[in-house]
Amino acid sequence: MGDKLYTIVEGGGVTTPKGFKAGGLHCGLKKTERHDLGVIVCEVPATAAAVYTTNLFQAAPLQVTRNALSEGGILRAVIVNSGNANACTGAQGDEDANTMQAKMAEALGVSKREVAVASTGVIGELLKMDRVIPGIAQLPSKLRDDEQGSDDFCQAILTTDLVKKVSCVSLMVNGRQVTIAGAAKGSGMIHPNMATMLGFVTTDANIGAPLLQELLREVTNVSFNMITVDGDTSTNDMLVAMASGLAENQELTRSHPDFQAFTDGLRHVCSELAKAIARDGEGATKLIETTVIGAATDEAAQAIAKTIIGSSLVKSAVYGADANWGRIIAAVGRAGQPVNVGTVDIRLGDILVLEQSRPIPFDEEIALEYLKGDTVGINVNLNMGSGQAIAWGCDLTYDYVRINAAYRT
Numbered sequence: 001m002g003d004k005l006y007t008i009v010e011g012g013g014v015t016t017p018k019g020f021k022a023g024g025l026h027c028g029l030k031k032t033e034r035h036d037l038g039v040i041v042c043e044v045p046a047t048a049a050a051v052y053t054t055n056l057f058q059a060a061p062l063q064v065t066r067n068a069l070s071e072g073g074i075l076r077a078v079i080v081n082s083g084n085a086n087a088c089t090g091a092q093g094d095e096d097a098n099t100m101q102a103k104m105a106e107a108l109g110v111s112k113r114e115v116a117v118a119s120t121g122v123i124g125e126l127l128k129m130d131r132v133i134p135g136i137a138q139l140p141s142k143l144r145d146d147e148q149g150s151d152d153f154c155q156a157i158l159t160t161d162l163v164k165k166v167s168c169v170s171l172m173v174n175g176r177q178v179t180i181a182g183a184a185k186g187s188g189m190i191h192p193n194m195a196t197m198l199g200f201v202t203t204d205a206n207i208g209a210p211l212l213q214e215l216l217r218e219v220t221n222v223s224f225n226m227i228t229v230d231g232d233t234s235t236n237d238m239l240v241a242m243a244s245g246l247a248e249n250q251e252l253t254r255s256h257p258d259f260q261a262f263t264d265g266l267r268h269v270c271s272e273l274a275k276a277i278a279r280d281g282e283g284a285t286k287l288i289e290t291t292v293i294g295a296a297t298d299e300a301a302q303a304i305a306k307t308i309i310g311s312s313l314v315k316s317a318v319y320g321a322d323a324n325w326g327r328i329i330a331a332v333g334r335a336g337q338p339v340n341v342g343t344v345d346i347r348l349g350d351i352l353v354l355e356q357s358r359p360i361p362f363d364e365e366i367a368l369e370y371l372k373g374d375t376v377g378i379n380v381n382l383n384m385g386s387g388q389a390i391a392w393g394c395d396l397t398y399d400y401v402r403i404n405a406a407y408r409t
Helices: 060-069 090-108 129-142 147-156 209-221 259-279 298-310 312-319 325-333 364-371 398-405
Strands: 020-025 037-052 074-082 115-120 165-173 176-185 198-203 238-243 287-295 345-348 351-355 375-381 387-394
Touching (some): 020 129, 020 147, 037 060, 037 129, 037 198, 037 209, 060 074, 060 090, 060 115, 074 090, 074 129, 074 147, 074 238, 090 115, 090 129, 147 165, 147 176, 165 259, 176 259, 209 238, 259 287, 287 298, 287 312, 298 312, 298 325, 298 375, 312 325, 325 345, 325 351, 325 375, 345 364, 351 364
Parallel strands (some): 198 238, 287 375
Antiparallel strands (some): 020 037, 037 074, 165 176, 176 198, 287 387, 345 351
């Protein structure tokens, strides 16, 4: 653990915190036999919070979830389908999202306003409700409180993802063990500006909904909002958090002695999920981690880091293992942030390639071998102030074009 205030739980998932079950099944929305309908259920009313896409075209499920959380910040379940985004589907799409909420509530015996809804997949096509409704009726029988339940849910939320994305930590609050876990999906159309593509956090901590909402926004800004795959912000991006309170700790507040431990644990879970999304970018072969220090402010560092990580030229150079630092410095200069053009240092991993904005001789062969690795670090020091940030992305490959050229077909 070192100086960490939490412990990583290997094999943990959204069902690890006390009070949570999950499950998934194939109802027929996907052409393959992969699960396409899933649910997370809390055995008690859970305090809840969410953040959503800033795209002006927001999918119907987002409004249903907003309305549910506006009535007290309490959830008992979140139902998710993949294979269809239910976005830009008009009044029928709104009705279908509301039907999903109502049918899930009925199947679980809970209030409709205690059910959140999320969807992911193709935009502009109506849901096949003749398949979704029977699937919802079967979901309660698929609920499990073990790793299998978490895995089934994770499979149900995937689209072009190649791997499931989970993270889990435990920590002590008032001498009681608290667990925080998360699951996410995302591979393409990734450039969040509020949340992730779809993300779900469960915890058994005792924390009020207003503080959970504040924390979720704060942590999102340094995790999910610091990744990009292709610069596109989806119509369906949403991150939902649920807290059962069954750890029975004294309610967390900002003055609670263990508040920092909880914050650090939540940040770790969200950062690991964000990195997993970036690493699993459509067609990607490498994770790129860009660190910017010495900026005028943290906000300036964030903007510069995301500009670098989002550059198609930088991403292409990393794919080709080309130590082309010129593309990096160009991205720094166009980020719209204060930069002293005479004091910039750039490293590829530990290899110094630019010092005080002047080229430094370096071994091209060593750089080539470094860039061939599956994780590439781009480290920029502006030597101006104390602002710093980390952003994550992936390389741009031929396969990205192939996947997205035929996404619907």
